[in-house]
Amino acid sequence: MNSRTLTRTNWAVLAGVFSLAIVTPLFISQLTQAAALQQVFVRFDRMKISTATTGTVCAKPASTATEANVKVTFPSGYTLGSAGNFTVDTTNTAWPSGGTAWTSINTATAVSGQDVTFPSGDLTPGTLYCFNWTNTAAVTTKSSATNSNLGSVTTQTSGPADIDTAQYTTATITDDQIVVTATVPSTFSFALSGNTDALGTLGTGAVSSSPTPRTATVNTNAKNGWMVWAKDANTGLSSASASKTIASTTPGTNSTLSAGTEGYNTGVTNSQVAGSGTITVAAPFVGNATGKGGGLDTSLRSLASSNGTADTAVLTLTNNVAIAPTTAAATDYTDTITVVGAGLF
Structure with missing residues (x-):
């Protein structure tokens, strides 16, 4: 085999290795990318601007995995308390149809930026799980009235690695209450x-x-x-x-x-x-x-x-x-x- 043939062979090998080096990370990235939650729901019990509020989180997992945490990302501009402020319960406060108590949910363990991490038990795909945060010191709505305030809910392994995720949007308004008045005439x-x-x-x-x-x-x-x-x-x-x-x-x-x-x-x-x-x-x-x-x-x-x-x-x-x-x-x-x-x- 002459040197020209060897050179062509070496270049072919190098090209194959280079292509594999590019494709493999993309392939791995696709394998580890979180799936979409089948359903996600975040209700703020007050939507008035600059108002401390409790609320509810619901999510329906799609993937079969062992959940250990759920990360709730609150919209930009919302003020969050410390992790200890995010106490929870699983009282059904007019949850969506099919909502069930979130397995082993408990007080948040971490707040980082707009992300709040709660401990979670293992979840069954296709079941809508819900919990409430019960302390108004946990969340205060943003100071301006805006629509489509973006957040997300993500289930995670103990790694933590993302399992399922989905975005939600909400709104803040100038006033979220209707004052009802009436007069009963004297008789x-x-x-x-x-x-x-x-x-x-x-x-x-x-x-x-x-x-x-x-x-x-x-x-x-x-x-x-x-x-x-x-x-x-x-x-x-x-x-x-x-x-x-x-x-x-x-x-x-x-x-x-x-x-x-x-x-x-x-x-x-x-x-x-x-x-x-x-x-x-x-x-x-x-x-x-x-x-x-x-x-x-x-x-x-x-x-x-x-x-x-x-x-x-x-x-x-x-x-x-x-x-x-x-x-x-x-x-x-x-x-x-x-x-x-x-x-x-």
């Missing part, structure tokens, strides 16, 4: 069931009471409750023709009338369908027995009150009268009782 209704109360023909043998007691009904949304007052025109049941008044029994005190002894009073009982309030009948007018109640006069006196709202709060007003054998006869005994109410808004 109050008051109704009497009737405007007459005929006690009939009186006798000395028994106390006469309203055959059909009239009611005062209150409906109101007054948060502090309501009150009802009453007064009468004559401080008793009066007859013009006989110039006689069956006097109200000691206005301001409670009494129980006795047959054969003159007296006149008004008793109050109560009921309520609904409402936040509790009804209290004023002590002088408690009327839970025949002939029991309080005397009215020409000054408004509190009959009852409540400390909250009312749905069909009903006061039943029973007028009672007793006469003596010497009570003057007449057919025109009368009294006019004025009943009013108000809400305590």
Whole structure:
């Protein structure tokens, strides 16, 4: 073999070696390049600029490998706390459908630049894993309102070598909250069931009471409750023709009338369908027995009150009268009782 042939052979060998030297690193690089995560999700619980926030990370691995870490890269401009601030939990806070607790996730072990590394257990390809960082000291959003703020999530071996990775984007906005306001208008209704109360023909043998007691009904949304007052025109049941008044029994005190002894009073009982309030009948007018109640006069006196709202709060007003054998006869005994109410808004 002459020297020219040897020279051509040497050049061919050198060219082959040089080509192999170029191709081999490229081939190795392709083999070690991270695969793409099947799905990635990073939610910031606050998106308002310059706001400390908690959040959620989810990822669905694609590769079969033994994960030991997950590296979350936060967008540029976001301020990160120390690794100890990145505490975590796996409470499902409205995660994406199929999300499951991230295996063996724990407080971050390192923060470098925008990268935060968390320890992880081995993951199953095709499963969506999620965890939350739970301390607002961990992340503060950037100071300007921008879209497509870029970050990434990468699973790693203990090496650490990248296994799967994918990018995500998020946004910051001037304000991420909607203030809802409303007005509930004040309501109050008051109704009497009737405007007459005929006690009939009186006798000395028994106390006469309203055959059909009239009611005062209150409906109101007054948060502090309501009150009802009453007064009468004559401080008793009066007859013009006989110039006689069956006097109200000691206005301001409670009494129980006795047959054969003159007296006149008004008793109050109560009921309520609904409402936040509790009804209290004023002590002088408690009327839970025949002939029991309080005397009215020409000054408004509190009959009852409540400390909250009312749905069909009903006061039943029973007028009672007793006469003596010497009570003057007449057919025109009368009294006019004025009943009013108000809400305590």
